[in-house]
Amino acid sequence: MITLTQRLLFVLSFISCMAMSMSMRHNTPIPPTTARLTDRFPRLVFDGAFSDLFGSQNIKKTSNGSQVSLMLDKTSGSGFKSNDAYYYGFFSAAIKLPMDYSAGVVVAFYMSNSEAYPHNHDEIDFELLGHEKRKEWALQTNVYGDGSTGIGREEKFFLWFDPTADFHEYSLIWNQHHIVFLVDNLPVREVNHSVAMARAYPSKPMSIYSTIWDGSQWATHGGKKPVNYKFGPFVASFKNFLVAGCAWNQTKAASSCTRSGQSGSLALDPIEGDEFVKLSAEQQRGMEWVRSKFMFYSYCNDLSRFPVLPPECKEGKH
Numbered sequence: 001m002i003t004l005t006q007r008l009l010f011v012l013s014f015i016s017c018m019a020m021s022m023s024m025r026h027n028t029p030i031p032p033t034t035a036r037l038t039d040r041f042p043r044l045v046f047d048g049a050f051s052d053l054f055g056s057q058n059i060k061k062t063s064n065g066s067q068v069s070l071m072l073d074k075t076s077g078s079g080f081k082s083n084d085a086y087y088y089g090f091f092s093a094a095i096k097l098p099m100d101y102s103a104g105v106v107v108a109f110y111m112s113n114s115e116a117y118p119h120n121h122d123e124i125d126f127e128l129l130g131h132e133k134r135k136e137w138a139l140q141t142n143v144y145g146d147g148s149t150g151i152g153r154e155e156k157f158f159l160w161f162d163p164t165a166d167f168h169e170y171s172l173i174w175n176q177h178h179i180v181f182l183v184d185n186l187p188v189r190e191v192n193h194s195v196a197m198a199r200a201y202p203s204k205p206m207s208i209y210s211t212i213w214d215g216s217q218w219a220t221h222g223g224k225k226p227v228n229y230k231f232g233p234f235v236a237s238f239k240n241f242l243v244a245g246c247a248w249n250q251t252k253a254a255s256s257c258t259r260s261g262q263s264g265s266l267a268l269d270p271i272e273g274d275e276f277v278k279l280s281a282e283q284q285r286g287m288e289w290v291r292s293k294f295m296f297y298s299y300c301n302d303l304s305r306f307p308v309l310p311p312e313c314k315e316g317k318h
């Protein structure tokens with residue numbers, strides 16, 4: 001049952017979203033400065049680190065393999081996958097999104113192990129959702145652990161820049177302490193490895209994926225605006241691949257990724273340093289800036305979907 005108050009709240013949040021997206025068109029806000037984590041790792045080229053996943057005819061490598069474009073046309077989307085799986089680390093790509101009308105188009109940069117663990121997979125997602133108003137792409141983030149697909153832990157954001165005009169960095173910290181989603185080095189979401197998250201915290205090696213696909217069913221206004229191929233093909237470009245993780249391999253795992261004498265379950269964090277273990281005060285302020293101005297959906301505020309909110313929603317601010 002939806003109460004009158006909930007209805008009113010919904011209408012109010014809708015109006016504030018509209019106002020926010022209208023004001024965004026007129027000025028580009030300047031985000032707070034945070035540590036440039038993406039400067040600390042070497043850039044990889046495609047070959048050696050990644051391989052085509054599907055739609056090879058729609059994948060183009062340029063600049064000597066340091067840049068890759070993925071295309072969606074009437075025949076197919078496309079995607080690539082890391083050659084290795086990783087257990088914890090820092091993972092990043094700079095992405096430039098398709099210009100023009102892009103409703104229904106989804107560009108994803110994510111980690112998953114659904115192929116290795118079809119029934120209890122883990123996943124950490126950046127999903128960029130197209131829009132009929134060109135540059136107004138939305139960013140959706142999500143986390144699944146141990147097959148917890150019954151609970152979608154989505155959070156959605158508007159971006160404070162035009163993601164189709166230039167490349168922007170989308171990065172993930174994933175370690176035993178927390179998962180942090182960063183956009184241009186600004187944390188937008190933190191998921192602590194808390195007791196409340198329990199098995200929903202991703203805790204098995206995952207591969208890195210990037211894909212472009214037709215999300216007509218749900219991506220834009222809940223599916224009301226499907227992909228219109230008149231505006232295609234849709235091209236997303238990727239570069240600045242950063243992969244600083246513990247490469248996981250049944251035979252190498254024991255020595256390179258875990259404390260000696262312990263079995264596969266206790267991985268070492270491949271990246272040391274305070275900024276990876278805990279958000280600094282500056283990173284906290286940056287995250288609050290993004291969340292207060294640009295977050296327009298958090299599952300932790302969705303009482304119509306979760307009459308009893310997932311336990312981790314009691315921690316932190318949403």
Ligand SMILES: *[C@@H]1O[C@H](CO)[C@@H](O)[C@H](O)[C@H]1NC(C)=O
Nearest residue numbers: 045046047048063064065066
């Ligand atoms: C392209 O990459 C290869 C292998 O990384 C390197 O040996 C070669 O010098 C590069 N060529 C150019 C033009 O950058």
Ligand SMILES: *[C@@H]1O[C@H](CO)[C@@H](O)[C@H](O)[C@H]1NC(C)=O
Nearest residue numbers: 083084248249250251252253
């Ligand atoms: C795992 O590591 C071993 C030893 O380094 C190597 O021979 C093997 O090819 C690797 N397997 C995969 C799937 O990467």
Ligand SMILES: *[C@@H]1O[C@H](CO)[C@@H](O)[C@H](O)[C@H]1NC(C)=O
Nearest residue numbers: 178190191192278315316317
């Ligand atoms: C994560 O844990 C840290 C340290 O306990 C805390 O300061 C922070 O607010 C927590 N973040 C969230 C999103 O709950």
